[in-house]
Amino acid sequence: VDETLDPSSLDVRELARQVQDRGFEHQVAASHCVSLGMQTPEVQAEVAREIAEASIAVFPLPQTNLFLQGRELSSAIPRGLTAIRALQDAGVLVAAGADNVQDIYNQVGRSDPLETAALLVMAGHQLADDAYGMVSNDARDGLGLGRVELIPGAPADLLVINAVSPREAIADAPMSRRVYHRGELVASADQWTQIHRAV
Structure with a gap:
């Protein structure tokens, strides 16, 4: 919702009210929510509280929104991300994802x-x-x-990366990876580096 820099667009608020009024038995998530990032801090906090009360998860999609939003501007170009900090402060589950792949x-x-x-580190201050x-x-x-933890009995849905920390994994983004679903290896990729001596 609200994939726009136009601050008059706050469909996410209406979504929160509809969820509260009608009730939904399943998890509700909203992606983009860009215009929330264009509001004053007071409006951000107020709308974030409504989103939290409705138990809506918010998914910023930084790859697409950093590319699309603000293209027509030549100065003071906004990042095109939602109000991540205000949402987190209100207790909203803020996850992240991507849409639009090489299109x-x-x-x-x-x-x-x-x-x-x-991108969340660089543009979202995380x-x-x-x-x-x-x-x-x-x-x-x-x-x-549901969450996946490295404990016996937890779902073995894993992406295995050769890195000593999440920070290193994000910084290096190594392409050598293993993907497991329900404990079974379903995909793998390998990358290697070879240094040749100068003659």
Whole structure:
């Protein structure tokens, strides 16, 4: 909703009110919510409270919105992201994702959660661990899938990356990866570096 810089567009508020008035038995999530980022801090806080009361998860999609929003402007170009901090302060589940992959709306997207996390660090002012959480377990929660923890009995839906920390994984975005679904290896990719001696 509200994939616009126009502050008069606040459809996410109406969504929150509809969810509150009608009730929904399933998880409700809203993506983009760009115009919320264009509001005053007071309006951001007020709308964020309504979103929290309706238990709506919000998914910023930084790859697309950084590319699309503000293209017509030549100065003071806004980032085109939602009010992440105000939403978090209100207790809203803020996850993150991506849409538009290598199309007219996002020419270079690659559906890589680490790319999304890096953009959240750079443009959304998130710490690396928080950004990683937003594209991993917070995203699963926002979709009603439940969290994955490294404990016996937990769902073994995993992306295995050679990195010592979430920050390193985000910074290096290594392409050597293993994907497990229900404990079964379903995809793998390998990358290597070879240094040749100069003659």
